Amino acid sequence: MFQRLPGIYKSIWKRAVNRETITYGIAGALTTLVNYAAYYIFCNRIGIENLIANIIAWIIAVIFAYIINDIWVFKAQMSGIQSEFIKVIKFFGARLFSLIVEEAGLFLFVDILSWNNLVVKAALAVIVIILNYFFSKLYIFNKRSIEI
Incomplete structure (x- = not known):
């Protein structure tokens, strides 16, 4: 397959499809499942x-996501209590931005336009996963940003 691709496409493919992006996709899917299940239970059951159910689900999912991203996806090494604390703050802060995006979407499409909450939540999950990957990769688990 790679023999037929011109050089630029090989480079893009290797950057886009690697252990980190694949494990992040799996971790993102698991985190989304945790978030969605918690939201469903709190809101629909x-x-x-x-919006309150979404915040509770977000808290549960972010704790799960931090653990799985830190240990499995980005394989971050513990580099001291202060560095770890900074990483946790950055992680939750970046996720807070995606929570605001999700809350705004739920408010607009569910509360104002009366769309199905589970359909809207699923659609917003795609946007949130993409946002969270870039925050995690470039800001939170970036080895240069962890060092103090």
């Missing part, structure tokens, strides 16, 4: 208001 227990009856907690849409």
Whole structure:
């Protein structure tokens, strides 16, 4: 397959498809499943208001995502309590941005336009996964940004 691709495409393919992006995709899918399941239970089964259920699901999913991304995807090494604390703050801060995006989308499409909350939540998950990958790769688990 690679023999037929011109050099530029090989380079793009190797950068886009590697252990890190594949494991991030799996971790993102698992995190999305945790988020979606928690949201479904809190919103559709227990009856907690849409945006509050999303925040609770977000907290659960972000804790799960931090652990799986730190250990499995980016294979970050513990480099001291201060560095680890900074990494946790950066991770939650970046995820807070994606929570705001998700909350705005849920508010607009579910609360105002009355679209199905589970369909909207699933569509927003795609946007959130992409945002979170770039924040994780470039800002949080970037080896240069961890060093103090």
